[in-house]
Amino acid sequence: MSENVGRWLRDEIENAILSNEFSPGARLDETVLASRFGVSRTPVREALMQLNAIGLIEIRPRRGAVVIDPGPHRIYEMFEVMAELEGLAGSLAARRLDEAARQAITAAHRRCELSAKAGDSDAYYYDNEEFHKAIYAASRSEFLEEQCAQLHRRLRPYRRLQLRVRNRLTTSFSEHCGIVDAIFAGDGEEARRLLRSHVGIQGERFSDLVASMATR
Amino acid sequence: MSENVGRWLRDEIENAILSNEFSPGARLDETVLASRFGVSRTPVREALMQLNAIGLIEIRPRRGAVVIDPGPHRIYEMFEVMAELEGLAGSLAARRLDEAARQAITAAHRRCELSAKAGDSDAYYYDNEEFHKAIYAASRSEFLEEQCAQLHRRLRPYRRLQLRVRNRLTTSFSEHCGIVDAIFAGDGEEARRLLRSHVGIQGERFSDLVASMATR
DNA sequence: GTCAATGATCGTGTATACAAGAAATGAAGC
DNA sequence: GCTTCATTTCTTGTATACACGATCATTGAC
Incomplete structure (x- = not known):
């Protein structure tokens, strides 16, 4: 305490x-x-x-x-903003990457790989969180890091739902690979684009989820 | 009360x-x-x-x-995030513009024009705020609107400083013109790009200001 | 039988009292 | 004269008490 x-x-x-x-x-x-x-x-x-x-x-x-009940629409909006902030974090990370950040991202990425290959969605959930946090930190912008972490926390329950969806684990991991490559290559715009769609797609998937639950 | x-x-x-x-x-x-x-x-x-x-x-x-004293570096970081969020707001506004939003933006833009031509930096300060808020609202994303408004409030004191800088009023207004054109033309990516640099430049100008005060 | 009004009860909003910790000041020793 | 330790005072942290407002239920009237 x-x-x-x-x-x-x-x-x-x-x-x-x-x-x-x-x-x-x-x-x-x-x-x-x-x-x-x-x-x-x-x-x-x-x-x-x-x-x-x-x-x-x-x-x-x-x-x-x-x-507060955010409601599906608002949650989608939150994912939309999250995608934008993560995109910025990725773009900054690509430009400002140092050795420590590179190692942190690599380590988190490796853990994701293991969890994804094991099909362990709970483990992947945690490793994925560390992976994204490593990118926030690599942006070297404390304020951005805080904003991302805060929004990430609030979206946590909804992200978790999605990992249960079929094939999401492997798809997510392959997206991570592209992101890591772009950041390590110093290609900020590519990192931004990939992260934006990586996160944005979760918002869309959430919408699909809600829609499918509504029709039931 | x-x-x-x-x-x-x-x-x-x-x-x-x-x-x-x-x-x-x-x-x-x-x-x-x-x-x-x-x-x-x-x-x-x-x-x-x-x-x-x-x-x-x-x-x-x-x-x-x-x-809390954010410190110049952190304020720059905040402008950086603000630029990103405003860029998103502009891009959404361009895609989702309806008649009410169009009128609100036009009205605020007109008031900015009057204040800028009068060289009244205090009036422009308020009109500029309304202009940006009109864009947030036009994004049709309540969450984004709230996030933008909150960050805008926190950056308010530092924005105000910059309007005193020579020619900033007319430069700012001409940037507004481009942004309005892009939004009204439905060109989301152009609106995003222009808003990002319009806001981002304020962060850079703030850095310059701090640097010049430090050398004195 | 249904709707409205009044009273009772429950829960929040504010104040005050008390306790505990930190900072400042004074005295004593080196 | 300077440094250190102890004591005192000031400010925060928590608890409790009291008051006001809202909601719900019950009773009476239409």
Whole structure:
């Protein structure tokens, strides 16, 4: 537990939301949360205020906090922005690549390869996250890295769904190969283009998923 | 004043920070703020928690809140990301333009023209903001619109500095003309390219400004 | 039988009190 | 005279108490 309870609670509740323990639309009762985590309402409120500020929950005056339901369309929009930011990260990474970043990307890429070949979608899910984070870091832009990481976290639950789709693992990995090649070749524009479509396609796949669930 | 004090305080303190009343590095004493705004410490703390969550201030345990100093390099990074997001907004706007958006952009563009020709940099500053916001809205992506607006707000103080630079008003306006033409022509890629350089150049100009201040 | 109004209950919003930690100041020793 | 340690004070962190508003249920009237 972090040294101050508010921050710890924020992470705790955020994880609970992102792991879908608190589903979209769920009411977050302050007293319930307080007793659950064994603290008073004050730090709970502070945690909720922060989650409100980053757009994970909505607090309506005198009516409490509820988990925001982004809705399929908004999630698609988020993927669209994510694609753009990752594209920028890739393009910067290609131009600014140093030895440490090269090694980090290579290592993450290797782990992805192993997981993909083993068909282990859970392992690939984690390795894929590390791979993308390595690219953010390689961009050498701290602000971009933070923005990417934040958006990535929020899209995490929806990305996970897609890895279950048939053949997505191998397709994803082969896309990674192209991205790595472009970055290592210093071809910023190619890296941007590939990353944009690599991430953008997930938004489209998500739309397909939603559409297929709606017709059912 | 909004119906809940915490939200009102957040906006109030945020404005004070963005208008440089609270300079980077300044300590934000809870009791001082509480007495200044005539409330207790509780809502002040909630406001500070929110500002901490969106990255405007830093709260170190038991040591209080200070206004974050982004530093020139980080501000450049922020402009870089802003350029990318505005580029996306422009490209989407070109593809999805409807009559209402067209009128909003035209109106804002006209006001910019008047202010630029009058050489009124303060008026242009506001009209320019409306112009960019009209493009965000025209993108028809709520999430993108929010992200752009938020980043725009944080970069506001630094944009303002640049309008004072010689000839920037007329240069900026002529760039706007090209952007409007591209969007109205439905040329997404051209709109993206022009917006990216229109915003990106501000980051570079900011770097120049800092460099020239450093040599003095 | 249905709709509206009023009251009760529950939960949030704000204030205040108390505790714990950090910084500053003073004194003592080298 | 300078440095270090201890004490005091100030500020933050957490808890609790109280008040106001919203929602829901129950009762009465149409």
